[in-house]
Amino acid sequence: xxxxxxxxxxxxxxxxxxxxxxxxQYLRAQNLLLLVASYVFYGWWDWRFLSLIAFSSxxxxxxxxxxxxxxxxxxxKRWLALSLLTNLGVxxxxxxxxxxxESFAGLxxxxxxxxxxxxxxxxxxxGISFYTFQTLSYTIDIYREQxxxxxxxxxxxxxxxxxxxxxxxxxxxxxxxxxxxxxxxxFTRAGGAAxxxxxxxxxFKKVVIADNLASVVDLVFGNYGGYSGQDVAVAxxxxxxxxxxxxxxxxxxxxGTAKLFGFxxxxxxxxxxxxxxxxxxxxxxxxxxxxWFRDYVFIPLGGNRVNAAKHARNIMLTFLLSGLWHGAxxxxxxxxxxxxxxYLPRIVLPKRWRWPRKWQPIVGWLTTIPVxxxxxxxxxxxxxxxxxxxxxxxxxxxxxxxQLATVQYAVALPLMMLSAIVIGLFVVEYLQxxxxxxxxxxxxxxxxxxxxxxxxxALILFYGKVNATPFIYFQF
Amino acid sequence: MNVLLRFLWRGLLFSLPLLALxxxxxxxxxxxxxxxxxxxxxxxxxxxEAELIFARGYFGQQFNVDKTAIINAxxxxxxxxxxxxxxxxxxxxxxxxxxxxxxxxxLLQGIEDLADYVTLVETGQVHQSQVxxxxxxxxxxxxxxxGYGWLTPTEYAADDVQTLAAHALVWRDLMTQRQLGTLxxxxxxxxxxxxxNTVGIGWPALLDAEGFHSDGSNAYDAELVAITQxxxxxxxxxxxxxxxxxxxxxxxxxxxxxxxAAKVQILTESIQRLQAQGSKVYVFVPPFTDxxxxxxxxxxxxxxxxxxWLEPIDAGIAGLGLTLPDALAPADYGLxxxxxxxxxxxxxxxxxxxxxxxxxxxxxADSPYDWTQLTFTPPATPLLINAR
Numbered sequence: 061x062x063x064x065x066x067x068x069x070x071x072x073x074x075x076x077x078x079x080x081x082x083x084x085q086y087l088r089a090q091n092l093l094l095l096v097a098s099y100v101f102y103g104w105w106d107w108r109f110l111s112l113i114a115f116s117s118x119x120x121x122x123x124x125x126x127x128x129x130x131x132x133x134x135x136x137k138r139w140l141a142l143s144l145l146t147n148l149g150v151x152x153x154x155x156x157x158x159x160x161x162e163s164f165a166g167l168x169x170x171x172x173x174x175x176x177x178x179x180x181x182x183x184x185x186x187g188i189s190f191y192t193f194q195t196l197s198y199t200i201d202i203y204r205e206q207x208x209x210x211x212x213x214x215x216x217x218x219x220x221x222x223x224x225x226x227x228x229x230x231x232x233x234x235x236x237x238x239x240x241x242x243x244x245x246x247f248t249r250a251g252g253a254a255x256x257x258x259x260x261x262x263x264f265k266k267v268v269i270a271d272n273l274a275s276v277v278d279l280v281f282g283n284y285g286g287y288s289g290q291d292v293a294v295a296x297x298x299x300x301x302x303x304x305x306x307x308x309x310x311x312x313x314x315x316g317t318a319k320l321f322g323f324x325x326x327x328x329x330x331x332x333x334x335x336x337x338x339x340x341x342x343x344x345x346x347x348x349x350x351x352w353f354r355d356y357v358f359i360p361l362g363g364n365r366v367n368a369a370k371h372a373r374n375i376m377l378t379f380l381l382s383g384l385w386h387g388a389x390x391x392x393x394x395x396x397x398x399x400x401x402x403y404l405p406r407i408v409l410p411k412r413w414r415w416p417r418k419w420q421p422i423v424g425w426l427t428t429i430p431v432x433x434x435x436x437x438x439x440x441x442x443x444x445x446x447x448x449x450x451x452x453x454x455x456x457x458x459x460x461x462x463q464l465a466t467v468q469y470a471v472a473l474p475l476m477m478l479s480a481i482v483i484g485l486f487v488v489e490y491l492q493x494x495x496x497x498x499x500x501x502x503x504x505x506x507x508x509x510x511x512x513x514x515x516x517x518a519l520i521l522f523y524g525k526v527n528a529t530p531f532i533y534f535q536f
Numbered sequence: 537m538n539v540l541l542r543f544l545w546r547g548l549l550f551s552l553p554l555l556a557l558x559x560x561x562x563x564x565x566x567x568x569x570x571x572x573x574x575x576x577x578x579x580x581x582x583x584x585e586a587e588l589i590f591a592r593g594y595f596g597q598q599f600n601v602d603k604t605a606i607i608n609a610x611x612x613x614x615x616x617x618x619x620x621x622x623x624x625x626x627x628x629x630x631x632x633x634x635x636x637x638x639x640x641x642x643l644l645q646g647i648e649d650l651a652d653y654v655t656l657v658e659t660g661q662v663h664q665s666q667v668x669x670x671x672x673x674x675x676x677x678x679x680x681x682x683g684y685g686w687l688t689p690t691e692y693a694a695d696d697v698q699t700l701a702a703h704a705l706v707w708r709d710l711m712t713q714r715q716l717g718t719l720x721x722x723x724x725x726x727x728x729x730x731x732x733n734t735v736g737i738g739w740p741a742l743l744d745a746e747g748f749h750s751d752g753s754n755a756y757d758a759e760l761v762a763i764t765q766x767x768x769x770x771x772x773x774x775x776x777x778x779x780x781x782x783x784x785x786x787x788x789x790x791x792x793x794x795x796x797a798a799k800v801q802i803l804t805e806s807i808q809r810l811q812a813q814g815s816k817v818y819v820f821v822p823p824f825t826d827x828x829x830x831x832x833x834x835x836x837x838x839x840x841x842x843x844x845w846l847e848p849i850d851a852g853i854a855g856l857g858l859t860l861p862d863a864l865a866p867a868d869y870g871l872x873x874x875x876x877x878x879x880x881x882x883x884x885x886x887x888x889x890x891x892x893x894x895x896x897x898x899x900x901a902d903s904p905y906d907w908t909q910l911t912f913t914p915p916a917t918p919l920l921i922n923a924r
Contacts, residue, residue, distance in 0.1 A: 066700045080540055252543045510550060517554065522712050 061104040063259075063313045064266050071101065076320055084244045091218045091241055094321065098223035102186075105227075109185040112150060117220045119146045120195045124209035124216075127202045136203060143199040147192040154185055156388045163390075187227030189385055193352055195220050198234035200356060207235050215241035224317035228310050230328040230348035237323070245322030257499040257513075258316025264516050265309035267524035269485060272478050273302040275525075276464070281440060284450055289457030291464050292450055299440050300433045301482055304333065307346070312497060327496055331489050333432075336424035338402040341432060353382050364407075372407050376400040391438045391447060398435040402428070473523040481519070561710050561719065562703070569725030569737035570594050571706075573697050574605035577737055580726065581750060582609050589729055589755045591747025592697075593739030594706040599642040600686040601695045603752060604662050611663045612638035613904075616752075616891070617653065618671030619644055621822040621881055623754035625671075626921050629888030629912050633905050635667075639752030646683025647676040647802045653687050654806045657813060661689060666904045668810055669818045669891065672803070674845050675789045679796040730758045753884070756877075764919045771825070773919075774877030782828050782879055785837050789880075793841045795848050804852040811856070816903060819853055820894035821846075821864055823886060826872065828879040829865040857900075861893045869893070874918045883919035888912045 061068050075097040082089045103110050123143040130136050198219075201207035210216050219238050225231075280287050280295035287295070311328035318325045328348050335341035342350045361374040376397070383396020406414075415423045434451070441447035464475060473481075492498035499516070501509050565571035570593050572580075577590050590602070607615060613635040616625045623641030630637050644650050650670065656662040675681050685691065696702035710716055722742055729736040729745035734755075736742040746757035760773055772779060781787040807817045824832070832842040850860050862868075866875050866886060875886040882890065895907040915921060 066704055070700070247540045247543070249539055249543050249546075252540075256547070513550070514553075521708050 061101050063310060063317075064263060067104070071097075071104075072317065072320075079321055080247055084246060087242075087244055088212070088214055090245070091212075091214045094223070095214060095218040095221065098218065098221040098226060101223040102221065102226060105186050109188075112154075112185055112188065113191060113221050113226075114217075116147055116150065116192060116195050117217045119143060120199050120220070121210075121213060121216045123199050124202050125211075127199065128209040140199060140203045143196065147196050151188060151192050154188055156384075190229045190231055191220055191226060193231050193349075193385075194234075197231075197352065197356070198238070201234055207238075210238055210242070212242065222318070222323075224314045224321075224323070225325055228307070228314070229346075230311055230314065230326050231352050232325060232348065233352075236326060240323050247322060251319050251322065254497070254500065255316040255319030258312045258319065258497050260316075260513060260516055261497050261499045262309040262312030262314075262316060263524075264520055265305035265312070265485070268519050269478075269482060270302045270306035270309060271525035272473065272523065273298045273305070273482075276475070277302055277440070280464075281450065284453050284457070287453075287457070287463045288459065288461045289454045290459040291462050292457060293454045294462075294464065296433055296437050296450070296454070300333070300436045303436065303439070304329070305485070315496075331493050333429060333486065334425070334490065334493065335428060336421045337406075338399065338428055338432075339406070340424070341428060342399075349382070349385070353378050353385075357381060368407055372404055375403045375407065379403070386439070390444055391441050394444060394447070395435050395438040398431070398438065402431055478523075481523075557711070557716075558707055561707055561716070564719040564722065565594065565706065567724050568593075568719075568722050568739050568742055570739050571697050571703070572725070572737060573695050574598070574601040574693070575609070577602055578605040578609035580737060581606055584726075584735065584750075587734040588737065588750045589731075589734050589741040589745055589747045590737035591740040591755075594709060595697050595702060597642075598696060600684075600692050602748075603638075603640050603643055604656070604687070604692050606752065607638055607640065607665075608663050610636065610638055612636045612665055614638070614667040614669065615640050615665040616669045616671065617641075617644050617650065618822065619673050620754070621673060622671035622887070623752075624877070624882055624884045624887040625669075625891055626749070626753050626884050626888060627751035628921050629884075629891055630910065632911060633909065635905060637751055638665075639749075641671075641752065641754065643687065644670075644676075644683065645686075646681055647672075647799050647806075648685065649683035649687050650806045651802050652683070652685070652692075654809045656687060656689065656692060657815075658809065659689065661692070664813055664815060667816050667818070669820065669895070670803075670807075671820055671822045672849070673789075674795075674821075675793060677795040677799040677803075677845070677849065678792060679794060679799070680792060681788075681799075731761070761920065764917070768916075768918055769874050771873050771876065772878045774881045776878065778879040778881075779825070779827060782831050783835075785835075790838075793838065793845070795841075795845045797848060800848045800852045803849065804856060807853065807856055807858070817856075817858070818894055818898055819858055819860055820890055821860065822880075823863070823865050823868070823876070823882045823890055825876045825879045826865045826867045859897045861890075861897050863890065863893060871914065871918075875914070877919060884921040885914035885918065888921065889914055 061071060075093070079090060079093055079097075082093060084090070099110055099113075102113065120143055123139050126139045127136055130139065198207070198216075202209050210219075215238070219234065219241055222232075222237070277295050277299045280291055281299070284292050284295075308329035315325045315327070326348055328346060330344040330347065332341055332344035335344050358374055358378040361377060362370055363374060364371050366374070379396040379400030380393055381396070383392040383394070383399075386392040386395070414420070437450050438444075438447045441450060488498045492500070499512065501512060504512070562571070569577070569580075569590065580590075581588060592598070592602075614630065614637045616622055616637070617640045620642055623639060625639050625641065627637040627639075643653065653662065657664045676683075710719065722739060723736075725737045725742070726735045727742060728734070729741055730743070731745045734745065736745065736747070738747060740746040740757070741755070744757040744759065745755060745761070747755050749755050756774070763770060763773060778787075782790055785791060803819075807819070810817050832838045846860065846862075853860060866872050866882075869886065869889050871886055871889075875883045877883055889912065892907075892910045892912050895910065899907040
């Protein structure tokens with residue numbers, strides 16, 4: 061079930077009504093309802109893979125309890141290893157097995173060795189990268205004695221499978237989300253309104269902007285030889301906007317949906333394309349993943365409290381792994397590598413080489429965002445060769461002419477208008493940058509607010525692509 | 537709970553204009569019959585003896601749902617199957633035989649759809665008629681051509697009208713196409729169409745008398761009908777592009793034409809399965825225009841294929857005791873191209889004649905009807921049997 065489908069909204073209305081019909085003193089009953097709803101939500105896609113979530117939940121619940129009762133360091137390590145092996149093993153089999161086998165076979169072939177390696181056709185379960193990382197944070201935090209294990213099995217299972225953020229995050233930390241399953245939730249008007257505003261804004265970004273831009277991007281990236289270099293450059297910028305609106309749209313809807321049930325999830329995006337450095341970008345983009353890698357990979361490797369060479373190594377390793385997390389393809393690894401390389405000048409160059417503070421925002425933006433857009437080409441391309449072909453075509457494919465008019469039929473609104481809406485989006489986001497959602501308009505009169513909401517609803521109705529295209533991050 | 541109720545009340549207040557608009561649209565969709573389900577349309581067929589035309593304006597052309605529902609409700613003795621090229625066969629073509637006839641034209645978009653239809657008959661999901669007449673198209677036998685796959689046991693009754701998603705798309709279409717005002721002026725379902733003597737279900741039927749007749753045949757819109765009545769020599773009215781497509785080897789139908797033995801086998805096996813169920817099966821090829829046939833015979837791209845495409849099919853059905861009349865154009869029936877709606881769709885009189893020729897060529901003593909009694913003669917009106 062995807063957020064931009066009618067089935068989801070019917071499901072949400074049912075789950076919301078039943079949930080709040082249960083008095084708040086029956087916390088376990090509310091949690092049980094959330095658990096059942098989450099399994100229905102996930103099972104709607106493929107019920108067979110519910111067993112994977114249940115398996116991860118059983119293992120990590122048990123490991124958490126064992127860690128609490130064990131003080132012997134070696135035993136604690138073994139329990140943690142069990143959790144790591146289980147979760148990363150499931151991830152490895154379902155997500156990376158084919159990739160590693162094919163890469164190995166490719167390597168053998170390159171060395172002149174005839175390779176006949178077995179391959180398996182394995183379906184990638186939706187959201188597996190998200191919920192395995194979330195449940196891993198639980199056992200690792202208990203191992204580090206930063207978190208107490210939970211006794212309530214229903215609350216734990218509901219935490220692992222919590223449907224608003226199950227398939228594409230935000231990847232919540234157990235320390236933030238689990239306590240919310242253990243305390244009574246109260247419905248507030250402000251929370252409910254914020255939830256609906258987030259859902260509306262997220263839906264707008266997804267179906268009006270991301271899905272319409274996707275129609276253009278798919279056509280140009282799928283047959284870049286038929287377009288000018290200028291068109292490919294435009295399509296690359298479009299993809300940068302598309303993936304932002306697609307993923308942040310999902311996150312907004314996830315956070316908004318959770319709010320309707322009385323939960324507060326962490327913010328996942330904070331106007332990332334206004335970032336003035338790569339560090340700033342990663343403080344604003346997919347915050348839940350970047351902080352996860354910071355806390356569970358970068359810092360354990362030594363973080364930045366080491367010499368410059370090791371710092372650079374830690375940065376590169378973290379970003380390469382982050383790239384691989386996104387998908388079993390070398391394109392994602394290269395994408396991560398580009399971001400890692402962007403960090404290096406700040407580590408290796410002396411501070412006096414930096415731009416004067418007053419110039420930093422504009423120069424930082426101009427040197428960061430274009431490279432981020434360029435890196436997205438690798439993220440979107442089918443292969444390294446495809447990405448290189450696209451990049452070469454930007455330079456050699458000619459500028460000054462455009463064939464983009466030929467893609468007009470695939471878009472629900474004129475390209476110029478779509479571009480105007482995109483610019484409008486960024487203007488609104490800039491003006492409302494101190495708020496988690498641009499539709500938070502507390503000082504506006506009621507009629508003004510409602511007019512703004514109806515304006516967004518009208519854009520969705522008139523220009524939204526309503527064929528429930530899955531969110532990009534579902535594949536990760 | 538009070539906070540929640542107040543929140544819901546406020547939410548309802550906010551949504552009221554949108555809900556009112558949706559309610560307005562839904563009311564008119566129901567009132568015009570546009571959102572009626574296939575089974576409801578079928579019940580309307582059963583309830584009315586007068587001529588009836590139905591067509592959905594906003595829920596797509598789901599012949600599979602509507603026509604199979606009507607076949608099940610009406611339970612015709614004779615059913616005619618094929619693509620849009622058999623849609624012009626009228627029940628009147630079977631006079632004076634006392635048999636109920638339904639035209640399932642449009643149900644088969646490829647030979648695979650025929651096999652699926654047979655499965656529905658075998659499993660009792662679709663009524664088994666005594667006589668099943670199949671009109672075939674040459675492109676069905678191309679190796680790379682396939683049907684819609686909409687007559688499988690899971691698809692044949694999957695009615696869009698019963699899904700919220702389809703309704704949402706219709707709301708959006710009506711709002712964005714600024715046709716809300718038009719809705720208000722539409723007549724209601726089972727009102728007279730512009731043709732006076734017929735009733736209509738669905739927007740196109742009520743506005744233009746366009747859709748399907750009670751017997752399942754195609755009802756061309758009132759404007760086209762009026763043109764045929766003013767000028768009986770006009771051609772290519774139905775689809776003026778169709779002859780250009782043949783000349784240009786264009787559209788999906790006219791590319792890579794060939795007869796694949798595997799596709800012929802699907803046809804013969806389907807006929808055998810229907811015969812095993814006790815149905816009498818007949819096959820015919822709806823005519824093309826003389827102009828189209830001349831292109832097929834002389835164009836280097838088509839020439840070799842056209843000369844031989846029927847041979848494997850002839851041989852296949854001959855093994856089942858059936859004969860395929862060698863008449864593929866109006867001239868073969870002593871008529872001309874004015875008896876065709878366009879390059880590939882015969883008019884009603886020519887369709888009746890082609891059908892009669894096929895049935896009489898296969899008249900046997902064990903037929904449930906004596907086809908030799910068919911006395912259909914083409915009327916002076918070249919495209920329509922009954923002046924409407």
